[in-house]
Amino acid sequence: MIDKKRFILPENEIPTQWYNIQADMVNKPQPMLNPGTHQPLKAEDLFPIFAEECARQELNQTDPWIDIPEEVRDQYKFYRSTPLVRATELEKALDTPAHIYFKNESVSPVGSHKLNSALAQAFYCKKQGVTNVTTETGAGQWGTALSYACRQFGLELAVYMVKISYQQKPYRRSMMQTYGAQVTASPSMSTRAGKDILTVDPQCSGSLGCAISEAIELAVNTPNCKYALGSVLNHVSLHQTVIGLEAEKQMEMAGEYPDKIIACFGGGSNFSGIAYPFMRHKILDGYNTQFIAAEPASCPKLTRGKFEYDFGDETGYTPLIPMFTLGHKFQPANIHAGGLRYHGAGAIISQLLKDGYMSAVDIQQTESFRAGVLFARTEGIVPAPESCHAIAATINEALRCKEEGKKEVLLFNLSGHGLIDMLAYDRFFANDLIDYSPSDEDINKFLKDVEPLQAK
Amino acid sequence: MIDKKRFILPENEIPTQWYNIQADMVNKPQPMLNPGTHQPLKAEDLFPIFAEECARQELNQTDPWIDIPEEVRDQYKFYRSTPLVRATELEKALDTPAHIYFKNESVSPVGSHKLNSALAQAFYCKKQGVTNVTTETGAGQWGTALSYACRQFGLELAVYMVKISYQQKPYRRSMMQTYGAQVTASPSMSTRAGKDILTVDPQCSGSLGCAISEAIELAVNTPNCKYALGSVLNHVSLHQTVIGLEAEKQMEMAGEYPDKIIACFGGGSNFSGIAYPFMRHKILDGYNTQFIAAEPASCPKLTRGKFEYDFGDETGYTPLIPMFTLGHKFQPANIHAGGLRYHGAGAIISQLLKDGYMSAVDIQQTESFRAGVLFARTEGIVPAPESCHAIAATINEALRCKEEGKKEVLLFNLSGHGLIDMLAYDRFFANDLIDYSPSDEDINKFLKDVEPLQAK
Numbered sequence: 039m040i041d042k043k044r045f046i047l048p049e050n051e052i053p054t055q056w057y058n059i060q061a062d063m064v065n066k067p068q069p070m071l072n073p074g075t076h077q078p079l080k081a082e083d084l085f086p087i088f089a090e091e092c093a094r095q096e097l098n099q100t101d102p103w104i105d106i107p108e109e110v111r112d113q114y115k116f117y118r119s120t121p122l123v124r125a126t127e128l129e130k131a132l133d134t135p136a137h138i139y140f141k142n143e144s145v146s147p148v149g150s151h152k153l154n155s156a157l158a159q160a161f162y163c164k165k166q167g168v169t170n171v172t173t174e175t176g177a178g179q180w181g182t183a184l185s186y187a188c189r190q191f192g193l194e195l196a197v198y199m200v201k202i203s204y205q206q207k208p209y210r211r212s213m214m215q216t217y218g219a220q221v222t223a224s225p226s227m228s229t230r231a232g233k234d235i236l237t238v239d240p241q242c243s244g245s246l247g248c249a250i251s252e253a254i255e256l257a258v259n260t261p262n263c264k265y266a267l268g269s270v271l272n273h274v275s276l277h278q279t280v281i282g283l284e285a286e287k288q289m290e291m292a293g294e295y296p297d298k299i300i301a302c303f304g305g306g307s308n309f310s311g312i313a314y315p316f317m318r319h320k321i322l323d324g325y326n327t328q329f330i331a332a333e334p335a336s337c338p339k340l341t342r343g344k345f346e347y348d349f350g351d352e353t354g355y356t357p358l359i360p361m362f363t364l365g366h367k368f369q370p371a372n373i374h375a376g377g378l379r380y381h382g383a384g385a386i387i388s389q390l391l392k393d394g395y396m397s398a399v400d401i402q403q404t405e406s407f408r409a410g411v412l413f414a415r416t417e418g419i420v421p422a423p424e425s426c427h428a429i430a431a432t433i434n435e436a437l438r439c440k441e442e443g444k445k446e447v448l449l450f451n452l453s454g455h456g457l458i459d460m461l462a463y464d465r466f467f468a469n470d471l472i473d474y475s476p477s478d479e480d481i482n483k484f485l486k487d488v489e490p491l492q493a494k
Numbered sequence: 495m496i497d498k499k500r501f502i503l504p505e506n507e508i509p510t511q512w513y514n515i516q517a518d519m520v521n522k523p524q525p526m527l528n529p530g531t532h533q534p535l536k537a538e539d540l541f542p543i544f545a546e547e548c549a550r551q552e553l554n555q556t557d558p559w560i561d562i563p564e565e566v567r568d569q570y571k572f573y574r575s576t577p578l579v580r581a582t583e584l585e586k587a588l589d590t591p592a593h594i595y596f597k598n599e600s601v602s603p604v605g606s607h608k609l610n611s612a613l614a615q616a617f618y619c620k621k622q623g624v625t626n627v628t629t630e631t632g633a634g635q636w637g638t639a640l641s642y643a644c645r646q647f648g649l650e651l652a653v654y655m656v657k658i659s660y661q662q663k664p665y666r667r668s669m670m671q672t673y674g675a676q677v678t679a680s681p682s683m684s685t686r687a688g689k690d691i692l693t694v695d696p697q698c699s700g701s702l703g704c705a706i707s708e709a710i711e712l713a714v715n716t717p718n719c720k721y722a723l724g725s726v727l728n729h730v731s732l733h734q735t736v737i738g739l740e741a742e743k744q745m746e747m748a749g750e751y752p753d754k755i756i757a758c759f760g761g762g763s764n765f766s767g768i769a770y771p772f773m774r775h776k777i778l779d780g781y782n783t784q785f786i787a788a789e790p791a792s793c794p795k796l797t798r799g800k801f802e803y804d805f806g807d808e809t810g811y812t813p814l815i816p817m818f819t820l821g822h823k824f825q826p827a828n829i830h831a832g833g834l835r836y837h838g839a840g841a842i843i844s845q846l847l848k849d850g851y852m853s854a855v856d857i858q859q860t861e862s863f864r865a866g867v868l869f870a871r872t873e874g875i876v877p878a879p880e881s882c883h884a885i886a887a888t889i890n891e892a893l894r895c896k897e898e899g900k901k902e903v904l905l906f907n908l909s910g911h912g913l914i915d916m917l918a919y920d921r922f923f924a925n926d927l928i929d930y931s932p933s934d935e936d937i938n939k940f941l942k943d944v945e946p947l948q949a950k
Contacts, residue, residue: 049500108495112495112499116873116874147875148874212917212920216919418646457669460668460672461668464664
């Protein structure tokens with residue numbers, strides 16, 4: 039018999055608090071800036087856009103532990119704890135001495151980790167009497183999660199879905215509608231932000247940055263309506279730490295501790311979620327764990343971007359965020375990993391990257407799908423195109439271990455499944471996917487608009 | 495906080511034996527007949543088609559417990575135990591005094607319960623040195639499961655996929671190909687069975703019965719090749735009992751015992767799986783549990799079929815099976831629950847139904863999707879169109895409980911998720927699905943071909 043394969047926490051071991059890494063960071067993130075005044079942002083500045091509790095969490099640099107509300111914990115019980123799995127068959131296929139574990143967030147009813155923050159944000163909206171919510175979605179994972187979360191808390195939701203995903207992923211749209219949400223392809227003619235973009239480029243296939251602008255615009259112009267974001271911001275990362283906190287206990291059940299922790303990287307939500315709880319031991323206890331963000335070569339903000347103040351959205355409605363960025367007007371190539379098509383990284387991640395607590399690698403699209411197919415054929419789960427990047431990076435590490443004859447314990451986050459993305463696999467098998475890296479010129483073109491950091 | 499929501503067995507509690515209800519049945523099923531000689535079937539008669547161990551299990555009426563091979567238990571660890579879930583939100587939405595539980599088989603990597611038997615059958619093929627396997631698939635769930643199972647045990651697989659599903663579910667085809675299987679739309683021109691059907695009706699959208707004929711024909715004409723079936727037969731039901739055996743322990747964890755057990759019904763695999771382990775207490779210990787099979791109104795073999803000898807496939811390659819049937823040439827309407835489009839019920843189920851151990855209800859397509867949407871919006875999981883029939887039947891029971899002011903414990907099997915079936919939900923929301931019941935004339939037309947049972 040194989041050794042124990044899956045590690046699942048009993049319901050009473052599901053974390054009751056999220057971990058706020060801001061409180062423990064040696065160098066705190068630079069302050070976000072009010073986009074009008076360029077003064078350090080106050081929570082009140084965010085109240086018109088976000089649920090108030092989320093705004094407060096966003097700027098909380100003092101409390102390392104934040105209670106998960108009972109109503110949210112009740113919802114977590116629908117699918118948590120998610121399994122920690124030893125990828126025994128992948129190890130065999132690679133013939134590696136490495137031990138590979140993955141945290142399987144694909145088992146949530148909506149198919150990804152996004153639900154962890156969607157439930158929290160929907161709950162905080164409900165709690166303060168909000169009735170309507172808006173959001174954007176790229177791959178559709180976040181939109182699906184928030185559709186379900188809003189349904190659970192009795193809120194109406196309008197989703198702006200990046201047009202290329204809207205076209206490539208009709209099943210995702212359908213899923214959001216099944217949960218009761220309204221879905222609009224972005225850029226749309228329903229907002230000023232959308233109109234401005236479509237006037238310049240009527241064929242624009244959209245981006246997360248643009249869809250965010252549209253969703254924020256609708257929220258601030260609708261009574262009793264708030265906006266919810268699926269990644270990038272600190273409060274989103276906070277909610278996702280439930281992943282890593284569970285994984286920490288589960289690795290203990292497995293009797294090992296990870297040498298390297300790997301996750302794909304779009305805006306940072308699933309990476310932060312699995313990384314921060316382990317990173318606290320690196321900050322506080324001197325652990326030597328390495329953290330690797332796997333980003334798409336076509337949208338390389340961590341490996342090739344600049345660390346400056348930039349907007350989180352294309353139009354410039356958000357605060358100025360101290361971030362590794364490719365420029366908020368950067369238009370990522372139409373890769374199938376829609377959730378990774380984002381120009382910047384959140385404030386915390388950017389500071390941690392700058393301070394050397396983590397590193398980043400870039401992965402080409404075909405390499406990611408090759409890894410995804412191997413994973414499907416060994417571990418059985420068809421991974422989301424986003425998650426394929428984490429798998430590719432993990433395989434690279436495992437093969438290095440083999441070359442070096444070295445046993446390392448690798449842990450990656452399987453952020454979601456790819457069952458709604460089978461079209462992308464079809465195209466991969468048909469050799470119909472292109473690899474792409476933007477030229478330095480492409481990148482510098484949009485970087486000239488970003489603001490220098492006041493102080494580093 | 496809500497009461498405990500999900501019940502998961504530790505890995506060491508996953509069953510190590512399947513339950514063979516044949517051994518305990520008061521009236522054993524009538525013997526299957528060799529289609530050539532009309533003599534009672536011997537295991538050897540099945541060896542040309544099936545793995546030998548499956549053939550032996552098929553006719554085993556003496557051993558109530560069959561060991562699950564270690565290699566199969568290793569594979570079960572990838573996704574088992576599956577959660578037993580208390581459907582608290584569905585209960586609230588229905589305002590029912592009933593307690594509703596469901597066994598969530600949708601969490602398997604391929605999205606349904608089908609993997610339980612696919613792994614067993616692939617293993618037994620491998621064990622006897624088979625290299626190639628053929629099968630049919632309706633909704634695509636079985637084909638997907640066997641694709642993955644064959645990959646795990648290093649076998650080549652050819653799948654005949656019912657043409658209407660092939661067209662309606664491109665993602666399913668793609669999933670099977672991702673696992674490495676060859677997929678052909680059925681009826682095809684690659685077999686005599688397919689050609690005969692296409693000659694008569696070039697527009698034929700296919701049926702499970704026809705796809706089975708094609709797969710068997712390919713298997714018997716290919717060296718070192720066996721056929722695997724996803725439902726109907728006794729050995730498939732046997733493998734599926736892991737569902738009910740787990741559920742039995744999990745209901746104990748929940749501190750309740752089901753009054754009614756409900757599952758959708760196509761060929762019987764998921765129904766048998768959840769029902770038989772509980773039914774043994776009805777047979778042996780006089781328990782009063784009720785068992786309800788939910789079949790589609792468009793293909794009503796249990797509620798309107800005849801109990802006679804009939805073939806399992808359209809062409810007549812299989813043994814004659816004593817079954818409730820609509821006739822093996824019955825062409826079910828093109829409902830989206832492709833897995834329920836089958837003309838007959840297995841030998842065991844048919845005997846149990848005749849002997850009053852269980853009952854059946856028929857559900858119309860739109861009623862099933864209405865139930866599925868309510869389930870998605872309350873419990874979060876988008877159910878497979880097949881599973882929607884079980885949910886609809888459960889809701890009817892829960893509403894009856896409400897009317898009668900009676901607390902009952904209802905347990906249904908969520909056989910799979912519907913993420914690959916979102917097109918069907920789109921059509922439901924567009925009011926584009928029709929309800930259909932065949933006329934008595936339609937049914938009698940095909941029943942005249944079936945053989946009378948020799949003895950009842």
